[in-house]
Amino acid sequence: MDIPKDKLLWIYERMQLIRVFETRVSTEFGKGKIPGFVHLYAGEEAVAVGICANLTDADYMTSTHRGHGHCVAKGVDVRGMMAELFGKATGICKGKGGSMHIADMDKGMLGANGIVGGGPPLACGSGLTAKTNGTDQVTICFFGDGASEQGTLHESLNLAAIWKLPIIFVAENNGYAESTPAHYHCSVENIADRAAAYNMPGVTLDGNDLFAVYEAAHEAVARARAGQGPSLLECKTYRHYGHFEGDAQTYKIAGENERYQNELDPIKRFTDAVLSRGLVSEAEMADIDGQVNAAIDEAVKFAEDSPFPEVQETFTDVYVSY
């Protein structure tokens, strides 16, 4: 399929927004301005954006502890996100979720998740909701290579298959579960190989190639909207940063980071492809770069200037009464 120019520009803007957001979070975290932990998504932009370029705000998404990129790709406001990371009252969850629990129901973002493998059961819930209500909403369930060994994922794959739910399970295989290489903890080389056991299509993709991810997501989303059930897409990708900020990354192979940050970098590959085909101009990309940098500067200032939540708000919105 072809991607129209306005969509190509949106894709570039979202990938750059994720990259600059994460780079800035790394800096601000280093200054001690962000409490708790942050797990940065830089390097994996083609996955989140390639998938979300096929969605609407009405579609659902479940995320992971490395969820900033998913949020940005789904359209969550970066000012609210940055304020959330800073723990401020103006944050998207009023400063009480932090990095690992950002949620924005208006965008169908059901939440980042501090529990590895916590997202798939939630995805079955939103998938069942859409199916029961007879809408054409799909759910994207992001999970990592570490979560691929969790029972929650396997139970959810089975549920989604027997109920024929409109879910696209997206394995973001960045090669390491924290510091453990995938070949050590995973019985199969390709997570998508497991799809056959759950009677659904499984595809292994170059997750650093925006176009490969976009095409596969386009087909999987169309299939789900048409009532044909779930799919499993495995995107082989790489995180430029460590598992968390402060991770010395001694488990990575010498030269690996450099290779992925240069020749295999998803934004560079996207940029080279669209420029060489004359689909987007350098000036248009430079314009976007300027807007993205300004947006992140403004988001940090907004977060810094915002107040912390009041003490009496501690338990508000934290527990839900049924």
Add this chain to the structure above:
Amino acid sequence: MSSVGIIANPRAGKDIRRLVAHGSILDTQEKVYIVRRAILGIQGAGANEVVLFPDPANIFTKALSGIENELRLTTRFLEMSIFDEASDSTRAAQLMCEQGVACVIVIGGDGTNRVVTKGSESMPLVPLSTGTNNAFPQFLESTLAGLAAGYYAVRHFSPETCTRPTKRLNLYRNGTLEDIALVDAAVCDYQFVGARAVWEAERLKELFLTQGQPTNIGLASIGGSLHPISPADDAGLYVRFGGDIRSINAPIAPGMVVPVSIQHHGLMELGTRIPVTFTPSIIALDGERELVVNADDRWEVELSWDGPRVLDIEKVMDAARQPTE
């Protein structure tokens, strides 16, 4: 020393055609079993050594770990860097060739054989099908492939009698050889290489074939429906798509039989360069989008007999029945 090589493509059988068509997921474990049987076949023929591609999926390590107690021949991994790219297979074939390996079993599809061919030079291939749309490799139990490859290495059978030549397509960009294909080169109007596979018939603009038979699946099936060309024929086929002159039904992917509009088709003669007329475009080689064709580039396609030599399994097995001198 009688030495046989094995190269397996860890990526074969996993692309988007599982989603858009009805391709099977060929999991890595199945490839492990295929490799095990091939190694035991090679050993059964009496070969001394099997040389293995250090694939990033560890197919060979897993294969060996299941047959340690049965192995009598030497197993050796190539010493090479792995980048998890197609060029790894090309480099592996080059090293095997340099190290005097008699022949190499290739486990993959048309595309895998294409990249191995780039490095194999005169070393014959034993192509085993595991890919999705395959015309070049054959479906064969890997034990037999291993036996035949082993006999070829041990008995020093003549390449002239026990292998057969194959055709290939040479793709020239502005007069310089840029790439090759063993079965098909399809000019498509995709924007990008993207998910690589070709499954939308309306995207096809031109097609060059070394072979095309009614029993083929994939783009070669189009040739099989129009004007069958066998692997042994001194000709290829050129097809231009579009218009409403003629429509055929072709199985261009597993479970996907679609109408294809044919504007023109004709034989390709050996040694004649045919220009690519649809630009800008993407050219898919052996079923995978590969080359970006810009509007100001001049591309031509030529048919030749410069493809790899392929082991003739029946002739090898027949020769192996004869007592050794």
